[in-house]
Amino acid sequence: MRGLVYTRYELLRTFRNRRFYLFSFGFPLVFFWLLAAPQHNKIISHTGLTYAAYYMVSLASFGTMASMIATGARIAGERQVGWTRQLRISPLSVRAYFRAKVLTGYAMAILSLLLLYISGALLGVSLPAGRWLAMTGLIAVGLLPFAGLGVFIGHLVNTDSVGPLMGGLISILAFLGGTWFPITSGFLHSFGQFLPSWWLVQARNVALDGQGWDARGWVTVAAWTAIFAAGAAWAYRRDTGRV
């Protein structure tokens, strides 16, 4: 009950702060239209997907990933002004606090995803309802590691470094994950498959054949979720002196 009140205002605050709109909404939308619109019905080689379908999911991955990591910037900001300490002397439980942060990240991500889906549909991406849902589900699961990553960096770094760190992480993870162009062979291909962003982008395969990840995808996402969740717990304890 109490956690709900907190979550409600957390959402309100987040959507009022337009600073995060750029990475979560603006950037992915602009690049989607720039990259996909000129030849939206053409098939990208090696993928079997049209430009519209490929970049719809790629840039949705970018936007949703940015939405989740932006949690880190919000936490770092609250730590800097001493608000985290104020919350710690309230009955709000640590669990409810984290839940609100993660839910807020997902709310941003869902909005980002919807904007890209609508843009994709406008450029001719047409899927059976079941595949839209399956793709959305896969992206939601693929975002779990980034939920942990957001909380982790939020309690690890200060507000001065959180911006560059977020920007750098998002850029590298998006590039190696195959957001900008298909990575089909070589070192980048082998290496990329160990990254959580790779599997987020791979959710696009649902559009092609209705198939999601293979076992390797699920294991990779689960492993990164565990790693970042442990990192988040460690950083929180270190930050607050709680053991």
Added chain:
Amino acid sequence: MTSPAPVQAEGGIRLEGLTKTFSGPQGPIHAVRGIDLSIAAGETAAMLGPNGAGKSTTIDMMLGLAKPDSGTVSVFGRPPHDAVNDGLVGAMLQTGQLIRDLSVRELVTMMAGLYPDPMGVDDALALTGLKDITGQRTQKLSGGQTQRVRLAVAIVCNPDLLILDEPTVALDVEGRREFWSIMRDFASRGKTVLFATHYLEEADANADRVILMAHGRIVADGPTTEIKARVGRRTLRATLPGVDPAKLAELPGVASADRHGDAVILTCSDSDQTIRALLERYPEAKDIEIVGAGLEAAFLELTGEPDIDESAVVVQ
């Protein structure tokens, strides 16, 4: 921490054998070196001392924000964490601003929503004089308004114990006056209040009791008047040729008198009485100057050693 205690709002606050040491770049910092203290329910107590005296660390331990190395804290018969969860404690920490992108009312409503038995949001806003700015965004408030919103956040849970850690440091004279008048209003509802301050005047005007801290210890503890007499000395300087210092020492409120050439220097326990008597008997006295002796001097007297951070000690 301690074993579960019966749920009752009596017993006030008890600190026993509290110590806390931090590791610093130049070795360990003994922030709190053994504090025993009890504050009765309904009391308004001031913790007075310079920076580094251990006030904030003690407060952190009372709130459960820091874990004592040894000793126990009991707030109305329970450990700090339980007291916080039961909504018995509200606090304004020393450092802290507000989170942005909410209105004053929204922020206070959000905080009220976290507690089991809060006071009405309107009550909290009225009590803290925020009625006219409930719709303002928190990032657009003045310093005085921000502190009053922080106070509203601290009291909206309707706590039995209110803790304020140097709440008026950044405020101007008018802001201070407003702030303390709100605090006294709240205290008059039978609440227990503990505040930390650098300023003797604030302790004097707003507390029944002063707990004087230095070097992580309590060096004096008593009714405000008593502490004031011990630390509240002022120096009166005047140009007054040809008067025997021994006669000046007999003036009311004078602790000692001294002469340097034409200038006389009187150390006063009550400079108000002294100045009245001085001007009555020696109307020719001129260039009169009264300054607070400073807490440094008082600390030196009480602890026998100079304090770490003298610059931070001010008697208004």
